[in-house]
Amino acid sequence: MQLYESNQIKIHNSLTGKKEQFKPISEGHIGMYVCGPTVYSHVHLGNVRTFMSFDMVFRYLRHLGYKVRYVRNITDAGHLENDADAGEDKITKKARLEQIEPMEVVQRYTVDFHNILNTFNFLPPSIEPTATGHIIEQIELINTIIQNGFAYEVNGSVYFDVYKFNETHEYGKLSKRKLEDLIHNTRELDGQTDKRNPQDFALWKKAEPQHIMRWPSPWSDGFPGWHLECTAMSTKYLGDHFDIHGGGMDLKFPHHECEIAQNEAAKGKSPVNYWMHANMLELNGQRMSKTTGNIINPDELLSGNNSIFSKAYSPSVIRFFIAQSSYRSVLDLTDDGLLASEKGFFRLMEGIHMLDSLKVSDTSSIDVETWKQACYNAMNDDFNTPILIAHLFEAIKYINQIKEGKSTINAEDLKLLKDTIHTFAFEILGLENLTKKEAGMDKLSGAVDILIKLRQDARANKDFALSDKIRDELAEVGIQLKDGKEGTTFSVS
Incomplete structure (x- = not known):
């Protein structure tokens, strides 16, 4: 018997706006597609948050015994600036600015993407297709849409006819947008486009003479539309009808809406x-944006080489921080939040390491079986990792009570407790089994804490020369002190 037979999952379905009981199309098998990155720049933490959410979904489904085919694509062509149907390809623009080949850009940032995800302990997807590797499938898909009367060709470009489609289907069902409202809120384009209507979107674009990335097609030398790529790749590997499609909230419209229509x-x-x-990641209360500069890359946060945060944070601490919020909630990345998560993470790890030293008794005063089911119930409820973490801390409370002789546990329950907490912390949440000592933080933290205390005493005694001397000499060896409302913290550069 597989675990999924006794664990009924509920998923919040964006299509209906409700939590629904999950029933796979084929029993015991799941097809899941998640929109991957456009590889023209370094992956930022907002992207990492989205992919991490689905990594935990993937981990849990596999743990339950499902055979999961997880497809996450790489967009390496066709994604134009501002997610539009006109303008320059993001990858081509980067190649022009750096005076290198577009596929050099693709290779550089695909490698960077994989390195970052490996650092955060992601499982690889089952299949990672690229847009440029599926041009033939996209051309065939366009031909079918034209033959079915839902697309038209103009001057070598092919557009999806949203008006024609909406006569017999519902365009906007995912994002809950009405075509009439979209028409009302769209300005006239004054003949600057080949589209019949502003809401139509490109399936194939004729390449301008300066456009480097191009392929032959029945209509022109050109390139596929961004929305079409995901439709072609998802259906090739998962079939015309599959179980789960994931991505960031910002992709719901128009990208995912167009996928449904296609x-x-x-x-x-x-x-x-x-x-x-998955919802957005904010930075200090504001949306992360490259244009405003309110953004931080994973490497900057991991190294501490930034002007926003007081110290460097380990990948598992960041992963733990992200898991403390529901994937559907907006998450605000702050220094105070990360410091609190770091304390919580090491408290959890130290409690887990304490399991091996617990004394067993003939009886148990702790109901481990009920606690275990509560952990499953949390994940079964739309992958509720914050509630799961609360249950893990409940286990740490039990461990401390047993250590102090206030509770008892027998050998069988101790094994169940240990196996369960390891499963959820490491296999499903994907955390590293790491204590402060193993992270090399205990001795350094202890030494710096002593110096911080001496500096505080010096300042209290108005001995500012000694206070400054401690700060400056620590800075010379790469330890930066930062005074904040919660006290003094340090980072290592």
Whole structure:
């Protein structure tokens, strides 16, 4: 018997706006597609948060015994600036600015993407297709949509006819947008486009003479539309109808909306049963944005080489911080939040390490079986990692009570407690089994804490020369002190 037979999952389906009981199309098997990165720049922490959310979903589904085919694509062509149908390809622009080949850009940032995800202990997807590796499939898909009457060709470009589609289908069902409202809120384009209507979107674009990335097609030398790529790749590997499609909230419209329309126009059926969307990551209360500069890359946070945070943080601490919030909630990345998560992470790890030294008794005063089921219940409820973590800390409370002789546990329950907490902390949340000592933090933290205390005493005695001397000499050896409302912290550069 597989675990999924006794654990009924509920998933918040963006298509219906409700939590629904999950029932796979084929018993014991799950097809899951998640929109991957456009590899023209370093992956930022907002992207990491989205992919980490689905990494934990993937881990849990596999733990339950499902055979999961997880497809996460790489967009290496066709994604134009501002997610539009006109303008320059993001990868081509980067190649032009750096005076290198577009595929050098793709290779550089694909490697960077994989390195970052490996650092954060991600499991690799089952298949990682690229847009440029599926040009033939995209051309065939466009031909089918044209033949079915939902697309038209103009001057070598092919556009999806949203108006025609909406006569027999519902465009906007995922994002809950009405076509009439979209029309009302769209300005006239004054003949600057080949589109029949502003809401139509490109399936194939004729390449301008200066456009480097191009492929032959029945309509022109050109390149596929960004939305089309995901439809072609998801259905090739998961079929015309599959279980779960995930991505960031910002992709719901127009990207995922267009995916649904393309699939219904080509295949006559809606492609996905459960749409899942991870919410945004903010930085100090504001949306992360490259244009405003309110952004931080993973390497900067991991190394401490930034002007925003007081210290460097380990990958597992950042992963733990992200897991403390529901994937559907906006998450604000702050120094105070990370410092609190770091304390919580090491408290959890130290409690887990304490398991091996616990004394067993003939009886148990702790109901481990009920606690274990509560952990499963949390993950079964739309992958509720914050509630799961609360249950893990409940286990740490039990461990401390047993250590202090206030509670008892027998050998069988101790094994169950240990196996369960290891499963959820390491296998499902993907944390590293790491204590402060193993992280090399205990001795350094202890030594710096002594110096911080001496500096505080010096300042209290108005001995500012000694206070400054401690700060400056620590800085000379790469230890930066930062005074804040919660006290003094340090970072190592």
